[in-house]
Amino acid sequence: MTSKAQSGHGGGQVLPFRESLLAMLGVAFVSMLVALDQTVVGTALPTVVAELQGFEYYAWVATSYLLLSVITVPIFGRLGDYYGRKPFVLASIVVFSVASALCGMATSMPFLVAARGLQGIGGGMLVGTAFACIPDLFPDSHVRLRWQVLMSAAFGVANAVGPSLGGILTELYGWRAVFYVNLPVGALSLWFVWRYLPHLRQQAHSGPIRVDWLGALLIGVGLGGMQMSVELLPQRGVDWLTAGLLVAAVAALIGLWQWERRCANPILPLDMFRHPGVAPLFQLAVLVGFAMFALLIYAPLLLQGGFGYSPRDAGLLVTPLVVCITVGSIVNGRIITRIRHPNAMLFAGFAMLAAGCLALSQATRSMSHPLLLTIMLLAGFGLGFIMPNLTVFAQQTVGREHLGIATAMLQSLRMVGGMIGTAMVGTMVTRSYSAGVEHSLTTANALDWLSRMSDPQVLIDKAAQAGLLTELQQAGHNGALLLEQARVSLVTAIHLGLVIAAVAALVGLWRARRVPPVRLMRAGQQPAMAAE
Incomplete structure (x- = not known):
């Protein structure tokens, strides 16, 4: 049955309080699923690579x-705008869970990738x-920010337990448990x-929807070719394969x-890239993704491979980073x-993130553990001041009809930055x-062991050592x-990456x-929505 959801409940929300709370709990559990996977896997990844033997695939796992x-992201962001988001959220949970089970059953690094x-x-x-369900449920930005505390709490639980849980599961049950x-x-x-979660969709849309599959294919070929050329360049140099990938x-x-x-x-709304209010936010999303994913992926390797910490100890040290993103x-x-000037939070966030990475x-x-914890805390707070503001600022700037795709583009571009950062x-x-x-x-006249020691997994695998x-x-x-000396080389290499x-x-x-200066105005009259 279809009925109109009014936007007047509680001042700026489309459902009464109880229904809003239950719907937000559903979205919060979904966000916890993604956050838990990212934090648990990051801590276990050095051990995974050590067992499956393939450091050249380390970055490719991410x-x-x-x-x-x-x-x-942009495909389903656009489809969610047209058809409503609930069916795609349900399908995504199934796909994500099945893929997690396959990751746990991996027998080789290519299989895991x-x-x-x-x-x-x-x-x-x-x-x-x-x-994008959140601005659907709470059109008013002030109301939305209050309800997003629930999302932050879900992220906080996942981020608090994720790194330590990853280390504990890896030590007690093996790395496969972190996927299960x-x-x-x-x-x-x-x-x-x-x-x-209600099925909210815009009434204004009718008729068939054409998905830009060619655009999606071109994105995959462009970014994938660039990624592979960067990955292969150190081993192969400039040859027909790396040059061909770059040209493609x-x-x-x-x-x-x-x-x-x-x-x-x-699939890419080019007018948004020319929008004076949104285009700078897209650029910042790429940059914060670059720094964040480089930090999340290589900080555990620094602690385990470079400093010799156990997965559990490394997880405890990384915990403040991910917890403080939520805090x-x-x-x-x-x-x-x-x-008066919300933009100031972006400046504070990037300054703290840069200081933490340096x-x-x-x-x-x-270095003492309290000092390492302080560094992680600083970087985590920086990320916590940046990411929610990019989303809220963009949602405040674009029209209602572009809300889903703008939110999706921000998340997608952050991942592009993460992919580039992880690869570089x-x-x-x-x-x-x-x-x-x-x-x-x-120098030691021991080149016969180069093939064994050129992979940092030997610094993590105690039996191999x-x-x-x-x-x-x-x-x-x-x-x-x-x-x-190999540990020193790894620490030096990761230090250089963190400087980047x-x-x-x-x-x-x-x-x-x-x-541009952003003012978080109260929402006016919102377009009608249909709840199914």
Whole structure:
């Protein structure tokens, strides 16, 4: 049955309080599913790579997820605008949960990368639809910010337990458990969304919808080709494959630009990229994604591979980073509606993020745990001050008819930044570490062990370390010294990557001045919505 949902309930919300609370609980569980996966997997990833043997795929475990999410977020953001978001949220939970089970059953790194790609499709559907449900339910930005505390609390629970849970599950039950933990959360999310989230859709739309599949394909070829060329360049140099991938990527992106200008329903609304209020926010989304994902992916590797911490200890140290993203979002929500210049929070966020990345780039094994925790806290608060404001500012700026696609584009571009950042930092880490190890082994006349030590997984896998030390000592080499030199090479490489992440945050600080002054006005008369 179809009935009109009024926007007057509680001042700026389309449903009464009880229905709004239950609907938001459904969205909160979905957000918890995504947040829990990101934080748990990050802590376990070094151990995963050590067991499945394939450090060259380390970055791809993250970037395959991001690449497929980048493609699917705008598609389902647009479809959600037209058909309503609930059916796509339900489908995304199923896809995400099935992919999580496949990740847990992976027998090789290519299998895991492929399963993470499928998980990225589900994650892209989730991000493109679930997060856009909130402005549907709460058109007034002030009301929306108050209700988003519930979302922040869900993120907080997932972020608080995620890193430690990932470390504990990895040590006690093996890394596969970190993927299987998504299944009960997915089941709870599925039931809550199906039972309580209303099916809201705009009445104004009628007729068939044409999805820009060619645009999606061109995005995949362009970003995927660029990603693969960056990944392969350190090992292969400039050859026919890397050059061909780069040429294909450039041609696809040029073709995408030309096609989107003529397409009736483009996957990339180019007018938004020219909008003076939204375009700067898109740029900041790319930059914050670059810094954030580089930090989330390589901080655990620094702690486990570089400093020799256990997965559990590394998880405890990373916890303040992800928890303070949520705490920062809650604090931001309390401040942003009470100050005359909301844009100031963007400046504060990027400054704190840059300071956190720079400080971590100077971290050493002897650094005290309280100081490491403080650095993580600083970076986490910075992210918490940036990400919710990008979304709220964009939603405040665009019209109602573009609300879903604008929200989706912000999430998608943040993933693009994350994909670029992970690829660039990963390539830099791999190349710098390999060069350092080769130099150490050459000096010690122990190049026979280069293939064994060129993969940082040996610094995490204790059994592999013991075997390698025995072989080196039997051959008359100081194995402990060579392993220590390898750790120093890895720390140096990751430090360099974190400096690049800090540069991205500093560029964001500089570009934030291009965001026009935002006033969080009360919502006026909103377009009618239909609830099914």
